[in-house]
Amino acid sequence: MTRRILLSAFVLLCAFGQTPRRHVVILSIDGFAAYALHDPEVAIPNIRKLAQEGVAAEAMQPVNPNVTWPNHTTLVTGVTPRSHTVIYNGEAVRTGDGKPVRVEPHVPKARLVSGTTLYDTAHQAGLTTAEVDWVAVEKAATITWSFPEWPQVSGAIEREMIEAELVTRPQIEAFTKLPITLRDEIWTRAAEHILTRHKPNLLLVHLLTTDSVQHRYGARSLGAQTALALADARVGRLVEALKSAGIYDRTAFFVVSDHGFKTVKRNILPNALLKEIGLSDKAHVVPEGGTAMVYVTQPQGKVETLAALQAAFQKVEGISRILTPADFDEFGYPDPAKDSRMADLVLAASDGYGFQGTATGPVVADVPAGATPGSHGYLHTDPDMEAVFVAFGAGIRPRAPLGKIRSLDVAPTAARLLGIALPEAQGRVLTEILR
16 A cells, blocks of 8 residues: 555656656765775775676876865866866965965855856755765855854754764864864764755765875875775765665765875975075965975066076976966966966976975975875876776666766766756766766
8 A cells, every 4th residue: 555655646746747856975085096996905895886786987087286175176066176266275365475375274165166066056956955074165055954074063964963962062162173083973974964864965975084094194005995994884874874864766876086195205395495595585385295386476576586486496306397377278277367366387296206385494305204194186197196986876877887087077977867957067977877
C-alpha cells in the first residue's frame, strides 16, 4: 500500500511538472593530489569505491594562482581568476605608496568575486544552497544555509548544532584556535546536519586537514597519507548522511581538490633581496608558495623599478621564470591594467624551491634541519599540482572513461545536473560522464 501511495505521488508530481529535484554535493579535500589517488598504498577505500562505481578523472588541472581560494572560486564559477578576480586567500589591499601589500581574508563575497557562481544561479532558479567551510563566500546572499570557516554562536546552523549537541558553545567561540583536525570534524558534523535536516539542492563542503598536514610534513609523507585516510572516513560519513536524509538516489556526489603538493627543500626570500638592493620602499612581494606576486608600490619611476626588479630576480637561484603582464592571459592571471589587486610580475619557483615573505635572512637558504615543509602555488602546468575529480551517483554514468580534465569543467557539469546553466563558464560540461 505504501509503495502504491508513493508511486501515485510521483505520478502526480510528474503530471504537474514537479519531478523531484536532483541534489549535488561537491566535497573538496584541500591539497589532495592526483598522484595520491593513483597510489595503491594510500588508504582511501571510500573514495576508491566511489571512483569504481562512478567515474574518476586521470587528473584535473587547476588554475593559477594555484592556491586555495582562487581554485575553489573556479570550481564554482567555471572561469579563471582572470575573470573571477580572486588571486589570494583573501583580497590584496594596497596600504599606500611605498608600503607593503597585505591580504585581507574577511571580505564580502560580493566585493571579492566577479561574475556569477553556481550557487548564485541555483538560488536564482529557486533551489536551496548550502556551504560548509567553503571560501570566498562571506556574507553571500545566495547561500541558504551556512556553517562558515569562521563560525559564530549567532549563526543559524551553529545554533541548531549547539541545540542538537553536535558542537558546544565554547568550541564555536574558540573555533579559530582549535586544532585543524577538530575543526574538520566539526565541519563534517555540520555537513551531516545540513544534509539530514535541510536537504539542500547544492552543498559545498571543504575539508582542510590534508592541506595543513602537508604544509608541515611535506608531500607524499606518512602524515599526508594519514590525513587522506582521515578525510576518506569523512567521505564515507557524508555518503551515509545522504542515505539518512533520503536523498541518496537523487544526489550526484563530487570529490574534488584544489591543487596538489610538493615538498620544499630551499626557501627563496624575495623581500630580503629587495631590502638588499635598496628597493624595499618601492616594491613588495607576496608569496604564494611556488609562485610569488611582485608589486611596484611606488608609482613614480615604475618603469625603471620594474626593469631593476627583473634584472635582480633573473640572478636568483631557484627562480625558473618571471611572468610579465604579457604572459598573464596565457596563465589565467588578471590584467593589472584593469584590476589593481593584481601584481606587476609573477615569479615561478623551480622544483624543490618555495617562496617565503619575510624580509630578513639570506635570499636563498635550505629549510631548517629536520623540517620537511610542503607547498603548492606552483604553475598549474606542474604535474604534481594536478588535482582530483571523482563523481558518483544520480545522473553519473558508471565507469565512463575520463582522461584529464580542468577545474573549469566542474561548475558547468554540476549546473547541468541541477538543471541550470552557467553561460559565462569557460569550462565544458563533461557530457561523457552524464546519463
